[in-house]
Amino acid sequence: MPLVPMRILLDHAAENDYGVGAFNVNNMEQIQAIMIAAKETDSPVIVQASRGARSYSDDNYLRHLMIAASELNPNIPIAMHQDHGNSPATCISAVEMGFTSVMMDGSLEEDGKTPASWDYNVRVTQEVVKFAHARGVTVEAELGCLGGIEDGQGAGLSEEEAQNHLTDPTEAGDFVEQTNCDALAVAIGTSHGAYKFKKKPTGKVLRMDVIAEIHRRMPNCHMVMHGSSSVPKELIDIINQYGGEMPETYGVPISDIQEGIKHGVRKINVDTDNRLAITGAIRKVLSLEPGAFDPRDYLKPARLAMSKVVAARMVSFGQAGNAGKVEMKSLEEMKSYYLASV
Numbered sequence: 001m002p003l004v005p006m007r008i009l010l011d012h013a014a015e016n017d018y019g020v021g022a023f024n025v026n027n028m029e030q031i032q033a034i035m036i037a038a039k040e041t042d043s044p045v046i047v048q049a050s051r052g053a054r055s056y057s058d059d060n061y062l063r064h065l066m067i068a069a070s071e072l073n074p075n076i077p078i079a080m081h082q083d084h085g086n087s088p089a090t091c092i093s094a095v096e097m098g099f100t101s102v103m104m105d106g107s108l109e110e111d112g113k114t115p116a117s118w119d120y121n122v123r124v125t126q127e128v129v130k131f132a133h134a135r136g137v138t139v140e141a142e143l144g145c146l147g148g149i150e151d152g153q154g155a156g157l158s159e160e161e162a163q164n165h166l167t168d169p170t171e172a173g174d175f176v177e178q179t180n181c182d183a184l185a186v187a188i189g190t191s192h193g194a195y196k197f198k199k200k201p202t203g204k205v206l207r208m209d210v211i212a213e214i215h216r217r218m219p220n221c222h223m224v225m226h227g228s229s230s231v232p233k234e235l236i237d238i239i240n241q242y243g244g245e246m247p248e249t250y251g252v253p254i255s256d257i258q259e260g261i262k263h264g265v266r267k268i269n270v271d272t273d274n275r276l277a278i279t280g281a282i283r284k285v286l287s288l289e290p291g292a293f294d295p296r297d298y299l300k301p302a303r304l305a306m307s308k309v310v311a312a313r314m315v316s317f318g319q320a321g322n323a324g325k326v327e328m329k330s331l332e333e334m335k336s337y338y339l340a341s342v
């Protein structure tokens with residue numbers, strides 16, 4: 001089946017109380033790892049690419065790899081999402097390149113660094129919604145700013161500073177109403193990258209109560225958790241065991257994500273955990289077999305390691321077993337849906 005609009009996956013997840021992991025990719029092995037996991041667990045799939053990933057892989061490679069994934073897995077609905085579009089132009093080019101969903105991150109200005117005003121955020125999000133919905137494509141927006149930097153995108157806020165840029169639940173309703181976005185990324189104290197929290201997060205720094213409050217006010221809003229890798233110690237340990245030097249760090253516990261899913265979180269972004277799995281597997285091979293020089297010697301175990309992490313997340317988030325149950329709608333059908341709802 002062709003790539004599907006992300007909205008239908010989120011709607012199904014909301015109707016059936018589960019969340020869908022959105023996994024970042026740059027290359028063939030990562031896409032294959034996600035599809036191995038999806039097949040194993042019978043899960044619907046969201047694959048996402050940042051601006052950095054699009055320039056690394058060239059849009060054309062990425063597009064054809066995604067088409068290959070859908071050809072090889074005709075029974076699995078797959079959405080292709082632009083992660084953190086920094087401007088309407090980025091989102092428009094993604095739609096033209098065949099992405100079925102885009103994120104307009106108007107929480108930051110076009111430089112991807114400076115926290116933006118409310119008016120700017122509303123204006124650019126509206127612009128992207130107008131363009132995307134006319135083509136049946138899903139739009140994710142963001143209110144509030146996350147910590148850290150990912151692929152050059154992010155205000156670089158520290159764990160402490162991020163607490164001053166949380167999503168305000170009293171503003172979320174107006175924002176969604178004014179922009180008509182399909183999903184809302186919320187800032188609850190998490191950061192992009194591996195270094196989210198210096199110690200195991202408590203409710204004071206990981207503000208799950210913000211999610212619960214938004215859900216109470218807007219039970220039909222699909223929320224997105226960014227920076228939601230769990231950064232498992234086992235993965236850090238493998239890297240360090242084979243020559244890496246990663247300091248102690250903590251991510252978002254799976255149990256908190258599951259709590260979020262009970263309160264309207266429908267998309268969970270995971271990148272770091274997969275990077276850690278890949279790096280650990282490659283380090284292990286190169287350290288134990290210093291003579292190895294065929295890239296397949298380390299890329300195969302790397303792909304397998306990532307697929308295990310992805311499969312575990314798919315099970316934890318509850319999307320496993322749902323691939324065949326999602327009611328299919330094409331971009332064309334979504335276009336009519338949006339037209340009718342304006």
Ligand SMILES: [Zn+2]
Pocket residue numbers: 084150192226227269
């Ligand atoms: Zn993000």
